[in-house]
Amino acid sequence: LSKDSNVLHFYFSEARDRLKQIREEQSRSSREVVDIWEQFLSYFSDKLGNDVWPVYEQVCIAACDCGEISLAHRCVRELNRQFPKSFRVKGLEGMVLEANQRYDTAEHLYKTILQDDPTNSVAEKRLVVIYKSQNKIKEAITELRKYLDSHMADTDSWLELSDLYLSQMDYAHAAFCLEELILANPHYHLFHQRYAEIRYTQGGTENLLEARAYFSQAIKLNPNNIRALYGLFLCASNLATKQRSAESKNMKYAAWAAEQISQLYRKLGGRGTKSSSDSTEQIKALGGMFDKLQLTSS
Incomplete structure (x- = not known):
C-alpha cells in the first residue's frame, strides 16, 4: 500500500x-x-x-x-x-458453531435464546437450518411450521416448507403451502406454475383439471413461461385420453400450447450465438416430440 x-x-x-x-x-x-x-x-x-x-x-x-x-x-x-448481552450476537455465535459442524451445541444455544426471547425469528430459522443440515427433515418441518404460526407473511419460509414437504413426497401439504403463497401474491406466475406442477404430480382427473387451470393462469400472467405452457400441454393431453366428452376441447388446449411453445422457440432461434441451422434442428426436434405425443382417447 x-x-x-x-x-x-x-x-x-x-x-x-x-x-x-x-x-x-x-x-x-x-x-x-x-x-x-x-x-x-x-x-x-x-x-x-x-x-x-x-x-x-x-x-x-x-x-x-x-x-x-x-x-x-x-x-x-x-x-x-x-x-x-445481545441476542443478535448470540445468533452469530450459533452460526459460527454451525460452520464448525458443532450442531448440538448450536441447537442448545438457539433453544436457550428462544427461552429468553420466544419471538426471536433468527434463532427459529437457524434451528430449521441445523435440522436440514443433519437431514432431520421431520424436525425441520415441525420447527418451520411453528415459526410460520407467528410469521405467516414470510413467503420465503412458505416456499422452504413446500420444498421440505416435497422432499417427503407429501404433495397435499406442499400444495397447501403454495395456496398460501398464491393468496399472498396472486399475480406472481411462478406460484401458480408450482402449484399446478404439484397437482399434476398427484395425478387423477380432478387434480389434472386443477393443474390445467393453474397452468393456464400462469400463462395468462406470463405468456413466455415455457414450463407452464408445456405443463398445460401435458395436462390437456392426459385429460383428452381420460374424458371422452371433453376430448376435443382438451385437444384444442394441447394444440394451442404446442403452437405457443414452437413460436417461442422460433423467436429464441433468432437470438444468441447459435447458427440458424442449429436453431432449425431444435425446432424440428421440438415438432417431432409433439408429433409423438398422440392425443387419442382410451
Whole structure:
C-alpha cells in the first residue's frame, strides 16, 4: 500500500463503501467481503467509527460461509465486548458453531435464546437450518411450521416448507403451502406454475383439471413461461385420453400450447450465438416430440 495519505483515504473509502453496498443490496458476496476485510479494512478498523459493528457482523457471516472459522471467532469476540448481552450476537455465535459442524451445541444455544426471547425469528430459522443440515427433515418441518404460526407473511419460509414437504413426497401439504403463497401474491406466475406442477404430480382427473387451470393462469400472467405452457400441454393431453366428452376441447388446449411453445422457440432461434441451422434442428426436434405425443382417447 502506498504511504500517501490521499491514496490510503481513497482505498479506505472504496472498501468501506463497497461493504456498505453489499449490505444494502442484501447480497452475501462472502468471498469478496472476506478479501476486502483481510487485505485492507482490518488494518484501519479504528477509522470506521460506529460503522465497525455492522461490518464485524457482515464479515462474521461471510467468514462462516467461506469456512474462515478463526476470523468469524475474532468478529464475534469484538461484538461480544461491545454488546455482551445481545441476542443478535448470540445468533452469530450459533452460526459460527454451525460452520464448525458443532450442531448440538448450536441447537442448545438457539433453544436457550428462544427461552429468553420466544419471538426471536433468527434463532427459529437457524434451528430449521441445523435440522436440514443433519437431514432431520421431520424436525425441520415441525420447527418451520411453528415459526410460520407467528410469521405467516414470510413467503420465503412458505416456499422452504413446500420444498421440505416435497422432499417427503407429501404433495397435499406442499400444495397447501403454495395456496398460501398464491393468496399472498396472486399475480406472481411462478406460484401458480408450482402449484399446478404439484397437482399434476398427484395425478387423477380432478387434480389434472386443477393443474390445467393453474397452468393456464400462469400463462395468462406470463405468456413466455415455457414450463407452464408445456405443463398445460401435458395436462390437456392426459385429460383428452381420460374424458371422452371433453376430448376435443382438451385437444384444442394441447394444440394451442404446442403452437405457443414452437413460436417461442422460433423467436429464441433468432437470438444468441447459435447458427440458424442449429436453431432449425431444435425446432424440428421440438415438432417431432409433439408429433409423438398422440392425443387419442382410451
